[in-house]
Amino acid sequence: MNPFPMVRADLKALRWLAFAIPLLIAVAVAMGVGIGAQERMLRQSSARAADDFDLVIGAAGSQTQLVLTTVYLDLEALPLTDGALLNTLSKDPRVAAVAPIAFGDVVRGFPVVGTTPAFAGRWGRVAATEGRLFEKEGEALIGADVSLKIGETFAPSHATGGATHAFQADAEEETRHRHEGVTYTVVGRLPRLGTPWDRAILVPVESVWETHGLGNGHAQDDAELGPPFDAKTVPGVPAIVVKPKRVADAYALRSSYRQGGTMAVFPAEVLVSLYKTVGDVRDVLVASSWISNGLIFVAVLLLLLTLTGLRRRRYAVLRALGAPAVYILTVVWLEAAILLATGCGLGLIFGWGAAALVSRAIEAETGLRLAFSAGLTDVLFVVGLIGLGSLLALIPAVLTYRLPVSDALRS
Amino acid sequence: MRPIAGSECRKAAAPLVLRDVRVEVRQDGGAPLRVLDVPALHIPSGARIALTGPSGAGKTTLLHLLAGIGRPSHGMIRWGNLDLAGLTESARDRWRRQEIGLVFQDFHLIPELSILDNILLPLTFGAAGRTREFAQRAIALSERMGLPNPHRRAAVLSRGEQQRVAMARALLQDPAILLADEPTASLDAATGETLGTLLLDAARERGATLVVVTHDPHLISRLDTVHRIESGHLLETRP
Known part of the structure; x- marks a missing residue:
């Protein structure tokens, strides 16, 4: 079984949506990643600046x-x-x-x-x-x-x-x-x-x-x-x-x-209390970015569900030509998972990029150089999102599994 | 017309036998509604049959039963020694993929794929996958159907060309049974005539059983047997 020719065709059929959907997700994910990365970089760099001031x-x-x-x-x-x-x-x-x-x-x-x-x-x-x-x-x-x-x-x-x-x-x-x-x-x-x-x-x-x-x-x-x-x-x-x-x-x-x-x-002691405040702000921002992630995921999922509904007949034809139900399930799942995973991956890059840009602005303003560090937490966060996205992608896929082929062909 | 490589090794088609076949649909808690009732039907191997009748009479339902797309509520459908009604859904999928060639009224190509990829698409459903032999056969088939450039996208094809691709797709695995649902109804008379000829020739050459749901009087006149369905009942047969 090779679902990829069909996955490619389906993604092509989406036209600009195939770009818009990952971009939309990327922007939402980038917010969470960027905020986390920025705060971590600020913390590491400011702590390093205090090194010689015991x-x-x-x-x-x-x-x-x-x-x-x-x-x-x-x-x-x-x-x-x-x-x-x-x-x-x-x-x-x-x-x-x-x-x-x-x-x-x-x-x-x-x-x-x-x-x-x-x-x-x-x-x-x-x-x-x-x-x-x-x-x-x-x-x-x-x-x-x-x-x-x-x-x-x-x-x-x-x-x-x-x-x-x-x-x-x-x-x-x-x-x-x-x-x-x-x-x-x-x-x-x-x-x-x-x-x-x-x-x-x-x-x-x-x-x-x-x-x-x-x-x-x-x-x-x-x-x-x-x-x-x-x-x-x-x-x-x-x-x-x-x-x-x-x-x-x-x-x-x-x-x-x-x-x-x-x-x-101890400067470190004062910094810790400052970090606590910064950390609280970060938590609020990250929580709101989670909410926006959730909303975007739900919106994309609804879009994909609608799309799958519109493609009932297309998939029924494949079934009539001998495609097993699991083939259709795989095609629909892969499509949704590819869109979501691409969005999440792009979001990681966007988030890091945004953090690097903001760091440059902070350095220009204060002289404090924020060394870029690709945090494992960012990667794990995005991998988690991809995992979640892949699970959500199963929803439209499973709904096509019991597609009534004969009815869908005649609709 | 030159023969297509690889067609010699296929086994001959087996006869299709239906007995006491009934299809009932249950509507929102009401009594079951009988949409098809076929007490007995024998389609010999290599027969060329037209199914006619008014819209909604059950022609497509019967065609889908023969293709193993649906299962009867009652009765037996045998293809040689194989009991189709007793097979699981995935077994029927596999059987349909290997033994049946389907042609639809609206062609149902994937517009984003090329002619070649459309013809080869059913191979990607199973374990076998695309092979070079099949790719060559697909090119030969598209040439035979009058499609010189197999790399054109399906979206840019005319209706007649689309049906030619759909027929090449149906013939790719050299099926023992060809089922066509109004294959000429969406085409002008001249194109319909040409495609009818291509379909009949392909079936004759292979010795495949051909069942065509159609209202096209010209196409009906070129088939051996005509079965008429009205309100779910198989009424008469005209040899």
Whole structure:
């Protein structure tokens, strides 16, 4: 038994419907797949961006804003925390490394972030792809996406926003706020991290302090960069990144700095609560996409049932020519299953495509690169739908099984 | 007319015998309605028979019984030693596929398929499938039916051409019985005449039994025996 010549003929007879039906199903399936894939990619990428930020300490305020500002460079004015804390922490036996993160300036829309050479190199995890890390005040290390060249010099402007829009070099908004007499020279470029930090210009925190007339944090002008900061008063910083030695230390540090005007957060912890909200939204969206899937499936099924009814005579002729009932059943089932499976398969590709497009938009907007990952869950979801579709396809098939041939021939 | 390869090896047709055959339909809880009543009918092997009668008299019902499409409510239909009424539906399907050639008034081709694929379609119903021998035979048959290009789609054919394809499809497996339901009624007189000749010649050459339901007086005059059905009763036979 070879039902395929007849299946081909039947599908051909559908004309444009043979394309419209799978497309309709594909759009419905793509919604569910796309939403799931998008949320998963967002979760994986945002978690990866927080990798080097084990514990973040800042002045008491919004934990979420502290994490968004330090990890994702969503630059909002944060209350400053006492800079002397840097010294206390660097002497703390539970701390492996500590670095300040200071914002305040912008160059052509790229934020200038003051920190230590150690954190600029992500605690030794990354090295400059071009040039080197900054070694003294007035040097700058740029992220992979910053449109400056090695050796170029620039004067920063006082601002906090502008993380997303690269202004022209002489944009009015920047020239008006430019710090006169302060220049940086680009000495190196970092590899792509896939995080908003790819748009940051990293400079010594000492330079940031000095730009704003706060001294350099050290007792001497030519002191080495980084802690200890031995000035009489160490300037404040918006955030401090701490790398604890052990997991137990991380928890101990967090509880120590949760009082006395400071707060300490694990970015991962804040992300989990954000993911929960995102996950709830996803659940609502996925549920509504299930409803639309169901409606489309029912609509297509009704269409196929009508179609099978219209083809009663066509199939009765095949029976009269000697086709067994199971042949007709197979033809009708295969047709419906092919249409549904093609739609589901296309839906998987459409869904992934849509997620990739949205990811590109998110990357353009935030600098957070959402790595595409073809999730097994998406595939399983679609395989499940195909299975369900194949079962539903049996309905019109079974209805033709008991076709009264003699009556149908004469109708 | 040149013979078609492979027709020699077929076994001869067996006589068709009907006894006490009745077909009743039960209408919505009412008493059963007798639509066909054939006390006895003997169709010798190789006979060429016309079935005539007014519309709704039961001609097509009888033809379907002979083809094993339907089963009588009562009675016996034998083809040689084979009891058709006693066969299961799938066994009758197989028997019909192998032994019967059917031609309809409205041709009933699959318009999306080519001439060749239409002729070969019944082979895809069973385990045998399409073979090169059958493909060659299908091409030979379509040529003999006056269809030079077997790759044209059925949708573009004229009515006469469609009936030629339908006849080639009926003849493909060299059936022992040819059943035709008003084969010329949808055609103009000249085309009907030509196709009637093709049908009669094919039956004569094969020695196949031919039963034709028809009102076409010209076609009736060319058949050996005429049976008339009125209100489900087989009335007279005219040799």
